Amino acid sequence: MTSPAVETHEHHDIRPIRKAAMWVFLGSECMFFGSMIATFLLYRNNTADGPGAEIFDIPFTSASSFVLLMSSLTMVLAHNAFEKRDARGTRIWLLATALLGTTFLAGQIYEFTEFVHKGLTLSTSSFGSSFYMLTGFHGAHVAIGVLMLLAMFYLSLDGRLYEDRGLNVELVGLYWHFVDIVWIVIFTVVYLLQV
Amino acid sequence: MPLASTPVAIAGKVKHDQKKAIPGVARRSPRLVGLVALLALVLSACSGSGPQTALNPEGPIGRTIDDLWELVFILATVVFVIVQAALIYAIVRFRARKGDDSEPVQVHGNTRLEILWTIIPVVILAAIGFPTVRGIFDVRAIAEGADVLQVQVTGHQWWWEFEYVDLADETGRTLVTANELYIPEDTEVNLTMTSADVIHSFWVPVLAGKRDAVPNRVSNLTLIADNPTPPDAPHPGQCAEYCGLAHADMRIKVHVRTQADFDAWVADQLTPATIPTEGAAAAGYEAFNTCVACHNVTVMGENGPEDIGVVRTIEVDGVTFTSSLAPNLTHFGGRDTFGSGTFENNAEHLAQWLADPSELKPMRPELNDIPNGRILGMPNFNLSSDDIANLIALLEGWE
Amino acid sequence: MVLDSSKDLAPAEPTGIWSWITTVDHKRIGLLYGVTALIAFFVAGLEALLLRLQLTTANGTVLSADAYNQLFTMHGLTMLLVVVMPVGAAFMNYFIPLHIGARDVAFPRANAFSYWLFLFSTIMLLSSFVLGGAPDGGWFGYAPLSTQLDEFVRMDYYAIGAQLLGIASIMASANFIATVFTMRAPGMNLMRIPVFTWMAVVVSFLLIFSLPIFGVGLFQMFFDRNFGTQFFGGGGDPLLWQHLFWLFGHPEVYVLILPAMGIVSEVIPVFSRKPLFGYPFVVFSGIAIGFMGFGVWAHHMYTAGLGPVAEAGFGVATMMIAVPTGVKIFNWIGTMWGGKVRFELPMMFAIGFVSLFVIGGLSGVLHSVVPSDYQQHDSYFVVAHFHYVLFGGGVFGYVAGAYYWFPKWTGRFLDQRLGQWHFWLMLLGFNLTFAPMHILGLNGMARRTYRYPEGLGWEFWNQVATVGSFIIGISFLIFAWNLIKSRKHGVAAGSDPWDGRTLEWSIPSPPPVHNFDEIPHVEHVDDFWHRKYATDEEGRAVRMPDVTGGTIAPETTTGGESEGGGHEDDMHMPSPSYYPIVAAFGIIITGYGFVYLPGGWVAVGVGALVTLWGFFGWSLEPVTRDEHHD
Amino acid sequence: MYWGIALFLGVVTAVEVAVPYIEALDPVRVPLLIVLAIIKFGTVVAFFMHLRYDKKLYRTLFLFGVIGVIPLFVVVLLTMHAF
Ligand code: HEA
Numbered sequence A: 001m002t003s004p005a006v007e008t009h010e011h012h013d014i015r016p017i018r019k020a021a022m023w024v025f026l027g028s029e030c031m032f033f034g035s036m037i038a039t040f041l042l043y044r045n046n047t048a049d050g051p052g053a054e055i056f057d058i059p060f061t062s063a064s065s066f067v068l069l070m071s072s073l074t075m076v077l078a079h080n081a082f083e084k085r086d087a088r089g090t091r092i093w094l095l096a097t098a099l100l101g102t103t104f105l106a107g108q109i110y111e112f113t114e115f116v117h118k119g120l121t122l123s124t125s126s127f128g129s130s131f132y133m134l135t136g137f138h139g140a141h142v143a144i145g146v147l148m149l150l151a152m153f154y155l156s157l158d159g160r161l162y163e164d165r166g167l168n169v170e171l172v173g174l175y176w177h178f179v180d181i182v183w184i185v186i187f188t189v190v191y192l193l194q195v
Numbered sequence B: 001m002p003l004a005s006t007p008v009a010i011a012g013k014v015k016h017d018q019k020k021a022i023p024g025v026a027r028r029s030p031r032l033v034g035l036v037a038l039l040a041l042v043l044s045a046c047s048g049s050g051p052q053t054a055l056n057p058e059g060p061i062g063r064t065i066d067d068l069w070e071l072v073f074i075l076a077t078v079v080f081v082i083v084q085a086a087l088i089y090a091i092v093r094f095r096a097r098k099g100d101d102s103e104p105v106q107v108h109g110n111t112r113l114e115i116l117w118t119i120i121p122v123v124i125l126a127a128i129g130f131p132t133v134r135g136i137f138d139v140r141a142i143a144e145g146a147d148v149l150q151v152q153v154t155g156h157q158w159w160w161e162f163e164y165v166d167l168a169d170e171t172g173r174t175l176v177t178a179n180e181l182y183i184p185e186d187t188e189v190n191l192t193m194t195s196a197d198v199i200h201s202f203w204v205p206v207l208a209g210k211r212d213a214v215p216n217r218v219s220n221l222t223l224i225a226d227n228p229t230p231p232d233a234p235h236p237g238q239c240a241e242y243c244g245l246a247h248a249d250m251r252i253k254v255h256v257r258t259q260a261d262f263d264a265w266v267a268d269q270l271t272p273a274t275i276p277t278e279g280a281a282a283a284g285y286e287a288f289n290t291c292v293a294c295h296n297v298t299v300m301g302e303n304g305p306e307d308i309g310v311v312r313t314i315e316v317d318g319v320t321f322t323s324s325l326a327p328n329l330t331h332f333g334g335r336d337t338f339g340s341g342t343f344e345n346n347a348e349h350l351a352q353w354l355a356d357p358s359e360l361k362p363m364r365p366e367l368n369d370i371p372n373g374r375i376l377g378m379p380n381f382n383l384s385s386d387d388i389a390n391l392i393a394l395l396e397g398w399e
Numbered sequence C: 001m002v003l004d005s006s007k008d009l010a011p012a013e014p015t016g017i018w019s020w021i022t023t024v025d026h027k028r029i030g031l032l033y034g035v036t037a038l039i040a041f042f043v044a045g046l047e048a049l050l051l052r053l054q055l056t057t058a059n060g061t062v063l064s065a066d067a068y069n070q071l072f073t074m075h076g077l078t079m080l081l082v083v084v085m086p087v088g089a090a091f092m093n094y095f096i097p098l099h100i101g102a103r104d105v106a107f108p109r110a111n112a113f114s115y116w117l118f119l120f121s122t123i124m125l126l127s128s129f130v131l132g133g134a135p136d137g138g139w140f141g142y143a144p145l146s147t148q149l150d151e152f153v154r155m156d157y158y159a160i161g162a163q164l165l166g167i168a169s170i171m172a173s174a175n176f177i178a179t180v181f182t183m184r185a186p187g188m189n190l191m192r193i194p195v196f197t198w199m200a201v202v203v204s205f206l207l208i209f210s211l212p213i214f215g216v217g218l219f220q221m222f223f224d225r226n227f228g229t230q231f232f233g234g235g236g237d238p239l240l241w242q243h244l245f246w247l248f249g250h251p252e253v254y255v256l257i258l259p260a261m262g263i264v265s266e267v268i269p270v271f272s273r274k275p276l277f278g279y280p281f282v283v284f285s286g287i288a289i290g291f292m293g294f295g296v297w298a299h300h301m302y303t304a305g306l307g308p309v310a311e312a313g314f315g316v317a318t319m320m321i322a323v324p325t326g327v328k329i330f331n332w333i334g335t336m337w338g339g340k341v342r343f344e345l346p347m348m349f350a351i352g353f354v355s356l357f358v359i360g361g362l363s364g365v366l367h368s369v370v371p372s373d374y375q376q377h378d379s380y381f382v383v384a385h386f387h388y389v390l391f392g393g394g395v396f397g398y399v400a401g402a403y404y405w406f407p408k409w410t411g412r413f414l415d416q417r418l419g420q421w422h423f424w425l426m427l428l429g430f431n432l433t434f435a436p437m438h439i440l441g442l443n444g445m446a447r448r449t450y451r452y453p454e455g456l457g458w459e460f461w462n463q464v465a466t467v468g469s470f471i472i473g474i475s476f477l478i479f480a481w482n483l484i485k486s487r488k489h490g491v492a493a494g495s496d497p498w499d500g501r502t503l504e505w506s507i508p509s510p511p512p513v514h515n516f517d518e519i520p521h522v523e524h525v526d527d528f529w530h531r532k533y534a535t536d537e538e539g540r541a542v543r544m545p546d547v548t549g550g551t552i553a554p555e556t557t558t559g560g561e562s563e564g565g566g567h568e569d570d571m572h573m574p575s576p577s578y579y580p581i582v583a584a585f586g587i588i589i590t591g592y593g594f595v596y597l598p599g600g601w602v603a604v605g606v607g608a609l610v611t612l613w614g615f616f617g618w619s620l621e622p623v624t625r626d627e628h629h630d
Numbered sequence D: 001m002y003w004g005i006a007l008f009l010g011v012v013t014a015v016e017v018a019v020p021y022i023e024a025l026d027p028v029r030v031p032l033l034i035v036l037a038i039i040k041f042g043t044v045v046a047f048f049m050h051l052r053y054d055k056k057l058y059r060t061l062f063l064f065g066v067i068g069v070i071p072l073f074v075v076v077l078l079t080m081h082a083f
């Protein structure tokens, strides 16, 4: 299975192909989150006499939004270090990003338990259903992102990060930033605009 | 390995030999394509028939729609004929003929033509678009005013409930009936609709287009009928939105009456049923105890009219709808059909119905949840044949 | 290059079942899609025949209401999501790389994964017939009917099955987009791509952007059924589902037809011996259809209560789709005009497509006239409309593609005589079946009704339709026999049997694993034709002298607008992998688990582990022995 | 540079959070918050995701989704009388 042509030819850059696919995927995700945000907007006042937007704790959510926002910084720093072939930097910033992401998730879990205590569950009202679905799916995206970051971190331990693989730091980065910008929208639309 | 066995062709070296390669090339022209299609369309144009047709309207609303339809249908037929003619002409005139080996001129396109055949359809569509928009506002206008007969409609799996909200007896009980709608001729009728469970759609083609009855929503449909219908031939209709098991058996009958006949019918409907005191019907009234778990009947009690059975309402968008668990049976004997217009109302059918309702009409009574108002059909009560006979006597007596 | 050297250069084609399971070759995956879809077509067709039997007489008793409702739902669902869409995917998989001069799609293993997920989802959907009942809420699953009977798993099968099919399609579409935008051969700029591949791109975009919306709707349906949420029931609004569904459902119908239009745009020029009339207009009208297709979803909801303003807006927008569609029709006729039309089988089906699709399109315009649609909606007139576009258009188009490209797949022709029988019976049967439905619909017959009473004047046309449907059935039996027989015993076709125009005809039939011995350098639309023909002063095609091999000189630079130069000169094909099928299998276990909640949580867990294993192995496995893109 | 951008984003977030508490801003609260969100969104996309410097193809692919989704759901919500 060898070809005489290969040895003489440098392997060409295939990263653009993957990046194109990732951007297409993110475009698709816009529709996904857009649908859920629209659902939330439709039902924002449909609380069936249960709790509504007044139970939001803006200062708390602002803090966790800030955490997620900063994880975008650490992510871009990780990518930067990766491009510069700075293995240590990559490792540190990857881990930092995963940590910030986990902090955000912890905040979300705390928030959800608070709300359930205050009587807002998935089945309380259309408002509850659409709130939990939207923020829940976002949380799931963050969780998957954390997993991928940890996988990157694992690969970086023995320097395999630079081998050509389906997933790489840049793609994970794009995904991570996307999850962040979705939260920017959610934070404004779901929290700030409703109180 | 396929590679070795297949002839490998390098571009530019390909043998131009498809004539040899294909045995028995057909030269028949597919003129039939056009012909069959044409026939189909012509047939569909001139066959407005049957009592449930949309092409023979019996009222002004149906007519507005039909006029529009005819206009557009003619335009579409013209487009159809032109396009098919061009297609047939092209394949006949420009078919490859035997013995002619010349190649055609390699035309790549023509911008002027492109513009032309973009603009012409736009013009045609504009000609369709304006009357369409006007038609929407005409047909959708909600009938208003004192002369309008107001009927509230609740769709149920799988029957219709009608409440004439402005027609009440002296005790304030409104006229409630099921499945057979009576309206006076030449009168605007405003149906205000919702659904108790899933989406249904009210459709009586000769009178008007359809309109969905959606849970949690209120919708309106205007009906106007030209002429009274013969007693045995009401306008048939059909629930047009798929609503589960017995969607097909969720039919509608609209009886149109002269104003006088209609008033008589109303007066009749507003009289409570009498409680039978002797004979089979009286025995049937005993057995009827089971039935009032869902059905309700207005009977003449000692102190005037009283309701037996459950009377429920639901409120949607500020409108209160009667939403019974099962059809009101007060004047059941006076109905031509039952089971939502599916079965002729006679003793034989009724006996079958009472013996096993789901055998006649597919339903899912095993999933009923009466306290929560979820009814998916009438259960089989394993009634004895005596009970059945008695109940029939009772029900048919309530005319 | 000498003829035989390609044999030494090329990676060998492996054989045996295992090689099919682990294949990442876009051509094999294309064939797998095709065969699977064909089998599914027979299943869905058989379901349709049962429906027809039931409707032959008034008050038919062949099927129970329950059976009928499952059958029409599964018929519609299967035909759309498991037959026509995958048939499109089959052609796309096989021909996108060949059309743009690439060795494979961008992500061969993801491609295999898409197929396996599709296959398993199909099996899952069909298995519902014996595992608690098939979906019975109609193919558009209107809530709250679809969320109502949570005692049954039927609509859970719908929610999960469609979701998984959607995921498979999204992945495949992203793959195709990346392929076309980054892997074109040098010189293959966007305005030289064959129309079929263009339409594949449009379709991929439609799917990428519409499926996630459907996905959200399906999740909501699933949650309403299983976790007590109130998206459509309770205090929710049933119309939300309709919006989410048709935001997907309408683009979906163009997903079904555009590849067929692409095929027809390939076939008609070849058999008219002229280039496609107005190539850029055909391409742009396809793109326009794609865009406009996103703006008309509510024309399925005219009777649901949107309000007159919205109805008017959507009515007018819907009509306007006739404009770009008409442009295509006229350009096809323009292509035949002045040509030398040869009535080979692919061409006959293509002409059938044009003729029948116009009928279906015009009845679509009749629907867009909103007040008329108040009558036609949910009647057999709609059933007639969409079978004319889906069968008269779609199926005729795809069958044309099958006759056209069968020689490329197998190196052999489909049998002429059988093909003739197939065509004429199908044409006859088709019109007998579906033309009467226009009449039935206008005369008030509602769709999805398992029985109808006597006295409404519907028996005769229903009988005609039933007879017609069996004629279609026979025609497809002939087709199936033809496929089986000709695969091994058909007349040998050579590499370029039709005197084709596009690159796939420049390589052997069937193509070698690596497609192109050397990546071609493209200079024209219909590049291959231009290597064979010049034009004389009158503009007539003139066959060039035999040896003109120079035009396919190997080339290392990237093409005009080609991004990133995604083609390579080496012939390293990605190595086979079984991780895609493992991952897909894990997902399907999870899927079954979700259907059978709460007991199914165990399966969800197990499936998730298997999936993780699949993905993990996938991402750790080197793409080829010595690196290759995945 | 990345730190600077992050600082900017942090400041914008602080403003956002403050807006609902400033009564004087009530009349313009909704548009203001939306504009601020768009600024943040755009900044992350342009700089952290490098879309500003990367291939035009990516921009096109992504913008289809971001821009496309808005009119679709505005129409949906309008027909459902959500505003
Ligand atoms: C391949 C699939 C396909 C295609 C291509 C189309 C194409 C079109 N469809 Fe169809 N449609 C369906 C599949 C498809 N449809 C399905 C499956 C349903 C039912 C779903 C369900 O309820 O289950 C449906 C239902 C449906 C409805 C809803 C009906 C109802 O339920 O009430 C409407 C309403 O407007 C509609 C309209 C149109 C229009 C205007 C086109 C246009 O794109 C057609 C354009 C083409 C032409 C017009 C012909 C060629 C043009 C010319 C020759 C130019 C000159 C023409 C003029 C000037 C008019 N379709």
Ligand code: HEA
Pocket (backbone or CB within 6 Å): C041, C042, C043, C044, C045, C046, C048, C049, C051, C052, C072, C073, C075, C076, C077, C079, C080, C084, C138, C139, C140, C383, C387, C390, C391, C394, C395, C433, C446, C447, C448, C449, C450, C469, C470, C471, C472, C473, C474, C476, C477
């Ligand atoms: C591409 C899509 C497609 C295709 C090709 C078809 C093909 C056919 N459809 Fe279609 N149909 C739909 C898509 C499609 N359908 C959709 C979306 C619906 C709506 C569903 C819903 O309401 O939810 C629908 C609904 C629908 C109905 C309405 C049901 C109802 O509303 O109550 C009917 C009724 O006649 C019907 C009939 C047929 C027939 C007879 C064929 C035939 O053309 C089929 C021909 C194929 C075969 C016959 C199989 C091949 C041969 C064999 C299996 C061998 C055996 C043969 C013999 C013994 C003779 N279909």
Ligand code: CUA
Pocket (backbone or CB within 6 Å): B155, B156, B157, B158, B199, B200, B201, B239, B240, B241, B242, B243, B244, B247, B248, B250
């Ligand atoms: Cu009620 Cu169909």
Ligand SMILES: [Cu+2]
Pocket (backbone or CB within 6 Å): C249, C250, C253, C296, C297, C299, C300
């Ligand atoms: Cu549509």
